[in-house]
Amino acid sequence: MNTLKHPLKTTREVSVWQLTAKIVVLAGVLMAYSYCFLLTISSMLKLANG
Secondary structure (H helix, E strand, O other): OOOOOOHHHHHHHHHHHHHHHHHHHHHHHHHHHHHHHHHHHHHHHHHHHO
């Protein structure tokens, strides 16, 4: 562990990685929700038209 050598740098990198991971997870969840939403709307439109 090099936390004793560069504590500020490592904590900053860790916080940046945590922020990036949160953004990636949020984007993935939003994409999954929108994809399911579009699939549901398209299936409902197909049922309404058919």
